[in-house]
Amino acid sequence: MxxxxxxxxxxxxxxxxxxxxxxxxxxxxxxxxxxxxxxxxxxxxxxxxxxxxxxxxxxxxxxxxxxxxxxxxxxxxxxxxxxxxxxxxxxxxxxxxxxxxxxxxxxxxxxxxxxxGEKYLQCFGLTEPDAGYESTAITTNAEKDGDRYLINGQKTWCSRFYASDYMVLVARTTPIDEVEKKTEGLTLFLVDIEDALDQGAVDTQKIEKSIRRAVPSYEIWFEDLEVPEANVIGEVDDGFYQVMDGLNEERVVIAAEAVGLARVAIERAVQYANEREVFDRPIGANQAIQHPLADAHARTTSARNLVYQAARAFKDGRDVGEAANIAVYMAREAASKAADHAVQTHGGYGVATEYDVERYYREARLAHIAPISDEMIKNYIGEHVLDLPRSY
Ligand SMILES: Cc1cc2nc3c(=O)[nH]c(=O)nc-3n(C[C@H](O)[C@H](O)[C@H](O)COP(=O)(O)OP(=O)(O)OC[C@H]3O[C@@H](n4cnc5c(N)ncnc54)[C@H](O)[C@@H]3O)c2cc1C
Known part of the structure; x- marks a missing residue:
C-alpha cells in the first residue's frame, strides 16, 4: 500500500x-x-x-x-x-x-x-476542429510583425476560458510545408484574455455538453490577435516538445482525479449496499453486489499505485511518458468500473441525480476521451514502449 x-x-x-x-x-x-x-x-x-x-x-x-x-x-x-x-x-x-x-x-x-490567486492561468488552447488528436496538424498561425505576433485561426474545446486571466495558446509560426518534421514550427504564446477580448480579436462559442457541465469548454476564433513578442514562451518553432511536457503532467493529475472518482463511487456504493434492505437483508450481502465492488476496489488500489509511481518519476525528472500513459489508462478503467458498479448497486436510484453516482458514471466516461483517448494511449504503448511499427 x-x-x-x-x-x-x-x-x-x-x-x-x-x-x-x-x-x-x-x-x-x-x-x-x-x-x-x-x-x-x-x-x-x-x-x-x-x-x-x-x-x-x-x-x-x-x-x-x-x-x-x-x-x-x-x-x-x-x-x-x-x-x-x-x-x-x-x-x-x-x-x-x-x-x-x-x-x-x-x-x-x-x-x-x-x-x-490574484490571476488565473487555467486555459490551454491546442485542439483544433480539423486536427483533433493530430496536434501537429494545427493550422492556427502566428505571424511576426515587428515586436508582436498576429494570430489567426480557430481552437476548440478550450476549457475554463472565461475562468482564466491568461491562456497558453499553441500556434504555427512556420507553415507545415516549410518544416522538415511536422513537429517543428510550433510555438507557445501566453495570451492575456482580457486584452484579447478588448482588442475584439476573439470570438467564442460555448460547447453544450452532457458531461462535466460545470466546467465549460469553448470554440474560439482568433482574428488578427496581437500578442507581444515578449509573450512567446520558450523557443520560437520549438513548442511541440514543450507541449509534450505539459501533456504528460496533465495525464498524471487526471489519472489521480480518476482514482478519486473511483474512490467516491465505491464509497457511495458500499454505504448504499449496507443500508438498503430488500428480501430481508442488506443488498451488500449478495455476492452479485459485493464482488464487483471488491473488484473495483482492487483495480482502484492498483491504479493508485501506478499514478503515484508516475508522479514520483515526474518529480525526479525521469522520462514519464510510459508511466503517465499507463497510469491514466488504468485509472480511468478503474473509475469506469467503479462508477458502473455504483450505479448498479443503487438500482433504480442509480440514475436519480440526488445519489450522485450517475454523475460519477458520466464523468468517468469523459476520461476515456479527454485529454487523450484510449486508442491514442494504446498507439503510444505499441509504438514507444513495445517498439511496434507506427500504426498510423
Ligand atoms: C470536455 C473536454 C474538454 C477538453 N478540454 C481541452 C482543452 O482545455 N484544451 C484543448 O486543447 N483540448 C481540450 N479537449 C480536446 C481533447 O483533449 C481531445 O484532443 C479532442 O477531443 C480530440 O479531438 P477530436 O474529438 O477531433 O478527435 P479525433 O482526432 O477526430 O478522433 C476521433 C476518434 O478516432 C480515434 N482515432 C483518431 N486517430 C486514431 C489513430 N491513429 N489510431 C486509433 N484511433 C484513432 C480517436 O481515439 C477518437 O476515438 C477537451 C475535450 C473535451 C471532450
Missing amino acids: LEFSGEQQLIQSEIQKLCASYEDEYWQAKDRDAEYPEEFVEDLAEHGWLGTIIPEAYGGTGYDTLEAALILEEIAASGAGFSGSMACHGAMFVPRSILNYGSEEMKETYLPKLAS
Whole structure:
C-alpha cells in the first residue's frame, strides 16, 4: 500500500477539510445549471492551493506534481468528482510551460500573481476542429510583425476560458510545408484574455455538453490577435516538445482525479449496499453486489499505485511518458468500473441525480476521451514502449 509523508498527509487532510464545506447539493446544482464552481475555486486560490506547482521563490508552495495529484485526487474523492477537480486542475499543469521554458522576466511578472490567486492561468488552447488528436496538424498561425505576433485561426474545446486571466495558446509560426518534421514550427504564446477580448480579436462559442457541465469548454476564433513578442514562451518553432511536457503532467493529475472518482463511487456504493434492505437483508450481502465492488476496489488500489509511481518519476525528472500513459489508462478503467458498479448497486436510484453516482458514471466516461483517448494511449504503448511499427 502507498505511504505518504507527514506533510503529504497534512495536504490531504487540509483539502478534505476545505471540500467538506461543499456538499453534494452544491455539486448537483452546478452540474444541473452548468455553472462554474467559482466559489470553490476562489476558496482553493485563497488558501494558496492554486500555487501548488509554483516555486516558493515566486510565492508558490514549492510543491510538485505529486502534491498536485494528491490535491486533485482528494477533491474528486470528496464527492465533487470531476466537476470539482477539473474546475481547478488547469492551475496544476498549464503554468508548467512558463516554469520550464519562460524567461526570468516572464516568471517574475506572472508567477507571483498566479500563486497568490490574484490571476488565473487555467486555459490551454491546442485542439483544433480539423486536427483533433493530430496536434501537429494545427493550422492556427502566428505571424511576426515587428515586436508582436498576429494570430489567426480557430481552437476548440478550450476549457475554463472565461475562468482564466491568461491562456497558453499553441500556434504555427512556420507553415507545415516549410518544416522538415511536422513537429517543428510550433510555438507557445501566453495570451492575456482580457486584452484579447478588448482588442475584439476573439470570438467564442460555448460547447453544450452532457458531461462535466460545470466546467465549460469553448470554440474560439482568433482574428488578427496581437500578442507581444515578449509573450512567446520558450523557443520560437520549438513548442511541440514543450507541449509534450505539459501533456504528460496533465495525464498524471487526471489519472489521480480518476482514482478519486473511483474512490467516491465505491464509497457511495458500499454505504448504499449496507443500508438498503430488500428480501430481508442488506443488498451488500449478495455476492452479485459485493464482488464487483471488491473488484473495483482492487483495480482502484492498483491504479493508485501506478499514478503515484508516475508522479514520483515526474518529480525526479525521469522520462514519464510510459508511466503517465499507463497510469491514466488504468485509472480511468478503474473509475469506469467503479462508477458502473455504483450505479448498479443503487438500482433504480442509480440514475436519480440526488445519489450522485450517475454523475460519477458520466464523468468517468469523459476520461476515456479527454485529454487523450484510449486508442491514442494504446498507439503510444505499441509504438514507444513495445517498439511496434507506427500504426498510423
Ligand atoms: C470536455 C473536454 C474538454 C477538453 N478540454 C481541452 C482543452 O482545455 N484544451 C484543448 O486543447 N483540448 C481540450 N479537449 C480536446 C481533447 O483533449 C481531445 O484532443 C479532442 O477531443 C480530440 O479531438 P477530436 O474529438 O477531433 O478527435 P479525433 O482526432 O477526430 O478522433 C476521433 C476518434 O478516432 C480515434 N482515432 C483518431 N486517430 C486514431 C489513430 N491513429 N489510431 C486509433 N484511433 C484513432 C480517436 O481515439 C477518437 O476515438 C477537451 C475535450 C473535451 C471532450
